[in-house]
Amino acid sequence: MLNENRIDMSIFLKNTSYHGILLEMLFKDSEYKRETITLMSEGIQNGVVCPLPTTVFSQQSLEQGFRFMTTGKHIGKVLLKIRDEEPQKCMLPMRKTIAAISRTYMYPDKSYVLIGGLGGFGLELANWMITRGARFIVLVSRTGIRTGYQMLRVQQWRNNGIKVIISTADTTTLSDVECLIDDSNRLAPVGGIFNLAVVLRDALFENLHVADFETVISPKVNCTRNLDVISRKSCPSLDHFVVFLSTSCGRGNASLIMVLQVQL
């Protein structure tokens, strides 16, 4: 119509009427505007003016709502219902709780200490924490880097600007744990301590010696106790204190020395 094109008359066979409206006439106060408002209000009240057709999705169906809209096949409005109609016209909105899936993030300005961090789980955990924002990682091992894979992972993180320290502190002694935590705090305040250290001495009971139990228990019990004592006084910013254990500690396997879970 704007280009003064002809309209195909066949569309009027459907009993359709077309009205041209100058919308800008409604922006300034005028007799015309007042009359339009009166006509609209009366029309809404007596049902002559109908709202556009709507398709309503609940807030839990947000994704379906967007998918429906992007198909471009709908007529009218696609609405998301946030809350039920309220009884009064004017009222304070009620408090609304919205379900969300929480996601764990690490602080980029805190350090994270992983005892046994060069082991299988340790390297994976460190990588996961880096993907979640950690920038300072302290990996504790009795021997330090021994395998090409450990070297590869550490080198990749360092190339990406992550500060990775390899410590050979003996965490079964209180004094070494104190030094370890002090060093880590100097890097950045310690935000997490994870004890993944494990030593296996599996054998049938009759073949086990007291020394085997002591070897297995030490990285779990002694390390954890030392870390607990020192972190209580030296880690005011601590968010995570996690001790890794196997589910077999509750049920047991034949020939596996088990350490009961230490609840802190």
Ligand SMILES: NC(=O)c1ccc[n+]([C@@H]2O[C@H](COP(=O)([O-])OP(=O)(O)OC[C@H]3O[C@@H](n4cnc5c(N)ncnc54)[C@H](OP(=O)(O)O)[C@@H]3O)[C@@H](O)[C@H]2O)c1
């Ligand atoms: N893998 C599994 O299927 C499984 C299943 C359930 C639970 N878990 C638990 O997950 C944790 C990690 O297991 P994982 O599979 O990663 O074991 P892993 O590959 O054997 O790693 C454990 C690491 O602990 C280190 N370690 C031992 N004593 C230490 C000490 N005193 N100080 C510092 N580091 C010490 C060892 O490194 P160095 O020799 O270099 O010191 C070793 O690399 C363990 O607590 C384990 O019980 C594992």
